Amino acid sequence: MENVNYIPNSKQNFEGDLALEGLTSFRVTEDLVFKKLSDLKTCKTPGPDELHPKILHELRSEISKPLMELYNNVIRNWSCATRLERSNSITAV
16 A cells, blocks of 8 residues: 655645635636746657747746636636637648
């Protein structure tokens, strides 16, 4: 049996009570997106989106705000995936 006493506590990235509100009050900030893009390992190979981490890292100042808006829209509306499924073509960020 695994000892669960050593599992670290997770950092709360949302405001409010998750049990009562779900993720309705969760907000991604531009600073958070910028930090995550800054922390990318640029020597790694591209993922399934075929975007090289170095490109994302170097464009972080330009794409942080649009990505923040996209993430918050998905969280708020859960509508992005539906629109992408209906779309005939998907343009890279």
